[in-house]
Amino acid sequence: MKVAIFSTHTYDRHFFDLVNTDREHELLYLEPSLNAKTAILAAGCQAVCVFVNDIADKATLQVLQQAGITTLVLRCAGFNQVDLDAAKELNIKVFRVPSYSPEAVAEHAVAMIMTLNRKTHKAYNRVREGNFSLERLIGFNLHGKKIGVIGLGQIGLAFARIMQGFGTTVIAFDPVVKEVPAGIELVDYDKLIAAADVISIHCPLNTHTHHLINEASFAQMKPGVMLINTSRGALLDTAHAIEALKQGKLGYLGIDVYEQEDKLFFRDLSESLIPDEQILRLMSFPNVLITAHQGFFTNEALTEIAQTTLMNLSDAEKNSTNENELGTAG
Secondary structure (H helix, E strand, O other), X not given: OEEEEOOOOHHHHXXXXXXXXXXXXXXXXXXXXXXXXXXXXXXXXXXXXXXXXXXXXXXXXXXXXXXXXXXXXXXXXXXXXXXXXXXXXXXXXXXXXXXXXXXXXXXXXXXXXXXXXXXXXXXXXXXXXXXXXXXXXXXXXXXXXXXXEEOOOHXXXXXXXXXXXXXXXXXXXXXXXXXXOOOEEEOOHHHHHHHOOEEEXXXXXXXXXXXXXXXXXXXXXXXXXXXXXXXXXXXXXXXXXHHHHHHOOEEEEEEOOOOOHHHXXXXXXXXOOOOOHHHHHHHOOOOEEEOOOOOOOOHHHHHHHHHHHHHHHHHHHOOOOOOOEOOOOO
16 A cells, blocks of 8 residues: 655655565655645655654545545554544544553653652753753652542553652542552542642644643642643643742643644754743743653653554455544545
8 A cells, every 4th residue: 555654854754665575555754744735745655654744634635535545554653633524424434543651651650750859950951061060950759649530531541650669649530440550549620630749641633622720720720830741731731730830839840742842843943043932931930841742752661652553454455443543535
């Protein structure tokens, strides 16, 4: 099957070529992101492969369908960027990668916690400049703290297991999960928000979770709480997060995702003026840590993403279904 892979970088090419050793699929790598204007680049292909910030709305899917596309595969778990109703209407099959090394994202969330807490990024820069002072580098023990986990999918569970190893108390909110492993206490959302010293978000983005963390949430939180988001940017109301930081209510913020990241992340803007005032404001806070959607970025995760994506393409080509199909076409 010939597939147009949008939003590609050197690492995408490396891992997809590594897995596609039998050349079962013809891979066309495209640097532009997918949208209604760029969709025509997939002409001559039978499938497209997209990532988190590509846009597969109805207008885009119509262009793809007219170009002969019958399959859309996501090389990610989330699918909020795809209009599934339109895909069904246009008879385009949609597949995703529901799980890829959940430990990769969970470990990145922990790394953000440790960096914000113990200020290792600041210490690193100080020592390189010959400054060996410990002033303003004080942190806190994670041991004995209460960790709130929002979302107990595979990533949330992996994160919870790691945090238990620190000797913390883990509480979790998930409206779907009814049973949890020993040592995790299921609580409602309001209790978690009010009780946790550290809150880490591990849930999907949908109409119910958009701006899940908002002004009302910050009002309930402990003063000085740490908030980590490695899931989707729009789970957090950025404007209200900035206000909470200004007021000192939010003591630490670590984000690997951002509401408007499609205009920023995965590109080098070091020689450009960044027009996004909110991210510039966030970058100005000394207690904010931003990484550019790299939580998934490990050898193991990238290999698994490529393997599952190519398997999904093979199944689509054989007109077979698997558990990764989102049940749209037909």
